[in-house]
Amino acid sequence: MNLIKKIKILYKLLDQIYKSKNLSLKKISLADISSPTNIKIFETVDFKGGLTLEELSVIISISKKYECKNYLEIGSFRGRTAINIAANNKDTDIHTIDLPQSFEEKNLKFKLLDNDTVQAKHEDRNYFFYKYKEYNKNITNHYGDSATFDYNIFNHKFDLIFIDGSHKYENVVIDSENAINNLSKKGIIIWHDYSIQNLDVVKAINHIIKKYKIKIYSIKNTRFAFYQS
């Protein structure tokens, strides 16, 4: 291996170490916050970057353990997580927010990141809401930019809010603030993509911790950050 290649590898390693230092949330395991639960899972495999099977199991387990009556998902894409929450919690009132099927980027409060554009413009958006319509009866899909969405339309607070929309720093901050303001007593917020690959999400969560002086944890073996009010 020549010297330049070695230096490049060294730089890459240093970069990863530097980035991982930002991932400073205390780690908890699912066993710390839930208990053994029987769950059903539909659509075990997702697109690259989507929830892993373990992540899907964790969020379903949490929804069941805390008997969440009201669930909100910011960024629902094909509806995989929302449908699984519905299938495992038959009386839960479920709301989702995602961009309208055809939207103009210039109308968004913040420009989409390239990675987010792929899903935002994907033709399969909402697919599972149709495929599993037997679980759809308690689901209400809302369409709009979550950064400018009017949360006053909800006449109740949510027991579980899953933030998985735009991964841009400004969006994650606004989504988190809206989540905090719309959370029930003992309500839970889960963020997806707390990872080296999504440093904007990490930065936004660190900002929220400082601003609201709250404790947020990361859940072992997942890219979830977890907060309970």
Ligand SMILES: C[S@@+](CC[C@H](N)C(=O)[O-])C[C@H]1O[C@@H](n2cnc3c(N)ncnc32)[C@H](O)[C@@H]1O
């Ligand atoms: C990673 S996907 C969500 C995956 C989904 N939570 C699941 O578990 O299957 C991100 C979604 O966020 C939506 N999104 C991106 N920017 C948004 C914004 N500003 N407002 C609302 N939704 C947004 C995209 O359209 C996309 O469907």
